[in-house]
Amino acid sequence: MSWDPELERAFHPRSIAIVGASSTATAQDQQWVGGYQFIRYLQDLSFAGRIYPVNPKATTIRGLQAYPSVSAIPEPVDLVIVTVPAPVASLVLEDCIRAGAQNIHMFTSGYGEVGDEEGRRRELQVAELARRGGLRIIGPNCMGLHVPAARISTMNGQPAAPGPVGLVSQSGGHANVFIRHFRDQGIGLSKVISFGNGLALESCDFLEYLAQDPETRIICMYLEGVRQGRRLFELVREVNPRKPVLIWKGGLSQAGAGAAASHTGSLAGARQAWEAFFRQTAAVPVNSVDDMADVVRLFLYMAPLTGKRACVIGGGGGNSVAWADICNLHGLEVPALQEGTRALLRRYVPPAGNGIRNPLDAAPLLRDLTALRQAMEIVAADPNIDLVILNSDFQMGSQPNPETLEKLGSFLIDFAHSASGKPVVGVLDTTADREALAATAKLVLHLQQGGVPVFSTLTRAAHALDRFARYHLALRQVPDAARPGPLLSPGD
Numbered sequence: 293m294s295w296d297p298e299l300e301r302a303f304h305p306r307s308i309a310i311v312g313a314s315s316t317a318t319a320q321d322q323q324w325v326g327g328y329q330f331i332r333y334l335q336d337l338s339f340a341g342r343i344y345p346v347n348p349k350a351t352t353i354r355g356l357q358a359y360p361s362v363s364a365i366p367e368p369v370d371l372v373i374v375t376v377p378a379p380v381a382s383l384v385l386e387d388c389i390r391a392g393a394q395n396i397h398m399f400t401s402g403y404g405e406v407g408d409e410e411g412r413r414r415e416l417q418v419a420e421l422a423r424r425g426g427l428r429i430i431g432p433n434c435m436g437l438h439v440p441a442a443r444i445s446t447m448n449g450q451p452a453a454p455g456p457v458g459l460v461s462q463s464g465g466h467a468n469v470f471i472r473h474f475r476d477q478g479i480g481l482s483k484v485i486s487f488g489n490g491l492a493l494e495s496c497d498f499l500e501y502l503a504q505d506p507e508t509r510i511i512c513m514y515l516e517g518v519r520q521g522r523r524l525f526e527l528v529r530e531v532n533p534r535k536p537v538l539i540w541k542g543g544l545s546q547a548g549a550g551a552a553a554s555h556t557g558s559l560a561g562a563r564q565a566w567e568a569f570f571r572q573t574a575a576v577p578v579n580s581v582d583d584m585a586d587v588v589r590l591f592l593y594m595a596p597l598t599g600k601r602a603c604v605i606g607g608g609g610g611n612s613v614a615w616a617d618i619c620n621l622h623g624l625e626v627p628a629l630q631e632g633t634r635a636l637l638r639r640y641v642p643p644a645g646n647g648i649r650n651p652l653d654a655a656p657l658l659r660d661l662t663a664l665r666q667a668m669e670i671v672a673a674d675p676n677i678d679l680v681i682l683n684s685d686f687q688m689g690s691q692p693n694p695e696t697l698e699k700l701g702s703f704l705i706d707f708a709h710s711a712s713g714k715p716v717v718g719v720l721d722t723t724a725d726r727e728a729l730a731a732t733a734k735l736v737l738h739l740q741q742g743g744v745p746v747f748s749t750l751t752r753a754a755h756a757l758d759r760f761a762r763y764h765l766a767l768r769q770v771p772d773a774a775r776p777g778p779l780l781s782p783g784d
Contacts, residue, residue: 299428299501302395303483304442305370307342308334309362309393311384312375315350327375328353330399333449340443344369363391371395373436373446378402381432382417389425397446398431404489405433415491422492434488435464438471440481441507447471447484455480456509457588460498462487462516463542469581470512477585478737479592482507496523503531510591512538512584528573533767536591538576538584541566574766576759586747586756593745595708595715597761599678601625603671604750605664606683606719607655615651615683618750623758626650633674640667651683658684661696661703668707672714679757683719683750697735705742718746719753 313327327345331354334343345353348360359365362372362384372393374384381400388396403415415432422429430436436446441454447468452475461467464486471484482505485498495515502508511531518524528537570577578584602624604615616626629637629650637648640663642656652671657664671677682704707713718739720732736746747753 301370303439307369309344309369309372311346313345313353315353336449337443362387368392373397375399385421396429397436401433403432419491429492431488435486438484453480458482458502458508459484459512461514466514496520499527510536514540516542528575540578576763587759589745590760593740596764600761601627601678602681603677604651604681612651612653619754622754624754627676636670669712679715681717694731697731701735701738704744708744716744719750
């Protein structure tokens, strides 16, 4: 794989031209994004480079000198954002070729996704201009780039802290949701790329770029259609052992395939072919933004798993039955504990109203950290167990106070990193008492930064853990694979 220094200028530009920016915020601009809004986003994010509005009918826009064309700008710009209507967009591309501006984000829509002859003709014209002028076109019909470290975003100007997670998305809507969702969970982003129809640069090009990008350590992808299936297969198989690749494949159902065709003009592939793709590349399949975020948190905070055998510790006899079903349904194993393990657990779990099978029906443990520590060390020593899930719904007994929660967090982090411990996941549900939300949010942050991922439900935890474990188990079959550990150390 090769690193393209010219493409790198698009992600860390020193100068950006916005073609089609109006001199004032029109009614359409106020409701939807457009050239004027893109300038505002850059200014709001304190973009440090130079911004060049392009509008032959304006002299200044938002306090910036406007230019009649890209070729009239007094320097070659690193990135051109095209927001003019489709019938005149090709003229802008011709002007970019004359100006030597090769990195283009085409926000403009009205091409193959429309499904009519005129849209297809325009698409062929853009593709030909890209070939003739060596243009690196992102789009058309896309939201473009979000790069927190460079302080640029064409996705509602959303501020976010930089981090190790990159996203390649055929959908601008999903990219927007992804940014907000990850920002709210404190997960930093390196690059977000919405590429729409992908006429010149498509998913493989951006995957190849992120594979070489030192700021990116996890790669997430939302794909509707793929033009270069063999290339994607080979790239993912090569990249995945070094940087986990998570893929949400849209359009696997018949209805979804039809929607993909009208959204980005993509032909979606058959479900069986994609199932084979995931088996042979060990890429991680996900099926929603929430699902993707859950698995990413495991890669960020948790040590690799050696297996999928879980011990669930919580309270409630009926709950324990349901917990076993949930884990099995989502791919985790809930093996029986060895007789010696159960005998030792009886020292800390009273027989009345409690059970010491797996899952453990042991509510008293949740109220006694000393007993909980002893029980978890006993469970961790069982050779049948690969990880521990502490399922504390806080509806068993009285609500713990903030001091108790802080002690619980410190204990779980210490246990997860101790020689006698094993990977730990927390499931915390505070919906029964909203007064506990603030204290629990603080606990969740403390736990995740310390290497103990937390989920709101056991269903989400089991689903994500199954995919996380499958990735690491598949990597064990790859000779000399560089197996990534948790990407964030405690305190990062």
